[in-house]
Amino acid sequence: MNKLLKTMSFILVGILAVESIFASEVNLYTSRHYDTDDALYEDFTSETGIKVNIISGKGKALMQRIRSEGKNSPADIFITVDAANLWKLQKDGFFQSISSDRIQESVPSNLRGPNNEWVALAKRSRVIFYNPKKISKMQIRKLSYEDLADSKWRGKIAIRSSNNIYNQSLVASLIANHGIEETEKWAKGFVANFSRKPQGNDRAQIIAVANGEAEIAIANSYYFGLMLSGKKGLEQKKSAQKVSMHFPSQTGRGTHINISGAGILKNAPNSSNATKLLEYLLTNKAQKHIVNNTYEYPVISVVRPNKVMSQFGRNFKEDQTSVSEYGKLNPDAVRLMDRVGWK
Numbered sequence: 001m002n003k004l005l006k007t008m009s010f011i012l013v014g015i016l017a018v019e020s021i022f023a024s025e026v027n028l029y030t031s032r033h034y035d036t037d038d039a040l041y042e043d044f045t046s047e048t049g050i051k052v053n054i055i056s057g058k059g060k061a062l063m064q065r066i067r068s069e070g071k072n073s074p075a076d077i078f079i080t081v082d083a084a085n086l087w088k089l090q091k092d093g094f095f096q097s098i099s100s101d102r103i104q105e106s107v108p109s110n111l112r113g114p115n116n117e118w119v120a121l122a123k124r125s126r127v128i129f130y131n132p133k134k135i136s137k138m139q140i141r142k143l144s145y146e147d148l149a150d151s152k153w154r155g156k157i158a159i160r161s162s163n164n165i166y167n168q169s170l171v172a173s174l175i176a177n178h179g180i181e182e183t184e185k186w187a188k189g190f191v192a193n194f195s196r197k198p199q200g201n202d203r204a205q206i207i208a209v210a211n212g213e214a215e216i217a218i219a220n221s222y223y224f225g226l227m228l229s230g231k232k233g234l235e236q237k238k239s240a241q242k243v244s245m246h247f248p249s250q251t252g253r254g255t256h257i258n259i260s261g262a263g264i265l266k267n268a269p270n271s272s273n274a275t276k277l278l279e280y281l282l283t284n285k286a287q288k289h290i291v292n293n294t295y296e297y298p299v300i301s302v303v304r305p306n307k308v309m310s311q312f313g314r315n316f317k318e319d320q321t322s323v324s325e326y327g328k329l330n331p332d333a334v335r336l337m338d339r340v341g342w343k
């Protein structure tokens, strides 16, 4: 009996030792700058026992780090914003195909990378903000991105610089739908309509409309939610309250959609845990948490956007252009913006 107990305890110690060598963990590199994401990772750990080691930083710096660490990188998952960033890493062979039926079933194909090497975790639209005192609902109702090249908007539009990837992806989506030549013609007219030299971030464009420096601005939808929620301070909340949001191109192609997304690294040491974490981030529970804290749109259709966002329309028409086009056409977009003098 004593011998049996001894043998059993040896086996138990052995199992524990093996377990501690293969500690259940996943290494996440993320450029999403939301503290609220941490609560998600903690919840994932409490559900699965898998520890999430987070390295956060700017997208460009993390991408550089992944490149320089190469095969020895401990990174399992890279999370970032804008599909064009994910495309850049995929192009250079840093990702592996994500094999999960659950992910493929829940994420529409236009929001996944080629060969399923990255997937959307949340959506954002790049929309028009306008001063409702200067522009009527009737005037704005049918407004598309394409219309913004019309000379009637001369000196009235605020948008950030062309080195911003959100703008590059917007232009890439126009190239995907109209070709380079037509998009270049459009961009010439559009740039001629700028109210000022491009400056500041997306929120600064919304503020420009509130201050009367522009009548129209283009910025990402969730910044408006953040401003209205008061999370960016009272001053910005007051600015946002003076401004209205419009989904462009509702009678045509639909409003431009971009993503927050993730890929699993080719040499991920914990790739099955990585798949589990991505599956978790696409559950109803996690999607609800994301939309309620960052004001992005859910990828899962049963989850509703946050109320702050849905007051402007819940079922707007989304452009179905594959977000992988943004990366493919990024060099064309950058060159085109340069040629038309978009600073």
Ligand SMILES: [Fe+2]
Residues within 6 Å of the ligand: 081, 220
């Ligand atoms: Fe952003």
